[in-house]
């Protein structure tokens with residue numbers, strides 16, 4: 001019996017189809033992604049259902065606008081296996097299916113490598129047996145032809161990505177034929193961007209609750225950051241572009257433009273969002289509120305950091321190439337130099353992407369700000385690379401500073417000041433957390449012995465797989481159980497310890513203000529333990545950090561009228577009730593990074609539920625009158641991205 005393959009190669013566009021008609025770009029625009037092998041198609045008892053359907057993604061190619069459903073591509077077919085999949089084509093739906101699958105998986109791979117664990121989709125809330133519970137979502141669905149609209153978005157409700165298609169308008173650029181059909185599912189950037197929204201939602205579900213101006217902007221920026229830096233993982237693209245631009249990233253460089261064809265087809269001549277060659281304006285952040293525009297500032301800061309890192313890594317090469325003048329001679333660069341520069345760009349980009357993803361485990365679970373993200377970046381990187389000899393952190397800080405992004409509550413932009421402090425937990429709290437984790441581990445060991453192994457992926461399409469079937473499903477069930485154990489443990493021991501609760505950013509007990517949801521349905525003191533994840537990260541020098549990442553959150557009713565808030569919060573009222581009729585939801589809690597071996601809490605990123613300043617800030621933000629901001633409030637429907645991405 002031949003061994004199972006380890007990789008699957010699939011052809012995709014590096015940018016989008018429009019660039020294949022440009023003489024200087026067509027070769028770099030067709031790349032082959034090298035993905036981990038997985039069988040595509042699940043066995044339903046009679047036949048293998050194709051899609052492609054893998055362990056993370058399920059491509060469903062029905063087109064409601066035209067009432068058609070397209071035949072699914074069988075990427076396991078011998079002919080396609082031997083030719084790296086279907087040939088790139090604008091009009092072949094089978095290539096469209098292959099493209100969304102391949103770019104989607106590629107994005108997931110980047111993500112998992114940085115986080116040191118499997119990616120999970122955001123669970124679905126279901127009301128069953130009189131209570132709400134979270135149901136495991138095995139696969140994210142991708143609809144390559146979901147609507148006739150100039151839009152593509154991730155739907156947190158449907159756990160799906162919907163790609164639209166539309167007729168191009170004449171933008172006079174000559175890039176695109178007026179009246180031709182533009183498929184958003186063929187844009188590398190758009191696919192990577194949307195899958196990143198879904199991955200981020202799986203990791204931080206409350207980052208879609210716009211409680212301050214940075215939250216949704218962060219979602220957009222992060223999706224763009226991953227899309228841009230995924231591009232640098234394609235060596236052919238980097239090589240071509242650097243040769244064209246004489247080793248520099250300038251305004252004409254394709255590497256910093258996103259969604260070229262999409263932008264052109266909408267009549268916006270340039271890429272949808274451009275990051276290179278803009279002069280930083282540190283005052284812009286104060287007057288920019290629209291999520292994409294505000295997010296672009298964060299992307300620019302990260303891109304500046306990347307350029308700083310690239311410049312630092314290529315200083316010697318540039319000196320040699322320019323004879324010390326810094327000015328490149330006219331004409332083409334030597335191919336060896338292009339090769340060396342591309343390698344440096346590739347490595348810098350991979351490191352920046354890894355740092356950006358890894359920092360997510362160091363972010364507070366709610367109400368994220370750009371400044372806090374900076375602190376998370378610095379802390380995460382210090383953990384993995386204590387000695388910053390390549391000046392990465394200096395470049396990151398410099399990038400953020402240039403764009404006017406400063407964290408609150410720190411008095412300098414030095415590395416020491418930006419790093420999250422080690423928590424000064426009381427012995428009682430530290431012991432309590434350690435004991436809860438020991439309990440989790442004890443139960444896991446006991447259950448582990450009973451666990452049976454069932455082959456992967458045997459279930460009917462459209463049904464929920466029994467969670468014990470796959471590794472990720474098992475991890476989800478384990479996590480769920482662990483969260484309940486920890487929550488019960490913490491509540492039992494911290495019930496009447498307001499000072500200790502304060503350190504975790506939550507509040508449950510006698511003196512809880514009335515607006516805090518501090519009681520569960522049976523009237524017991526309450527907050528939620530949402531997630532316990534394991535992260536095993538390995539740094540470039542081989543340093544290994546194995547952490548539990550624990551997330552605790554709590555809700556509070558917010559009122560636009562401060563008097564009403566005061567009334568509800570009066571100590572005389574019954575503590576911790578649900579006041580009803582709230583105008584918005586405020587959230588608090590913390591993310592804890594806990595050493596997996598010693599169970600010592602290393603970091604605690606808390607956002608206090610009792611913070612009046614935060615409550616006031618959220619109130620102000622929701623009432624700030626930015627167009628469309630009303631729907632971003634706590635009561636907004638969950639199709640935020642459908643609205644945000646519409647053009």
Ligand SMILES: [Zn+2]
Nearest residue numbers: 193197220223
């Ligand atoms: Zn987006």
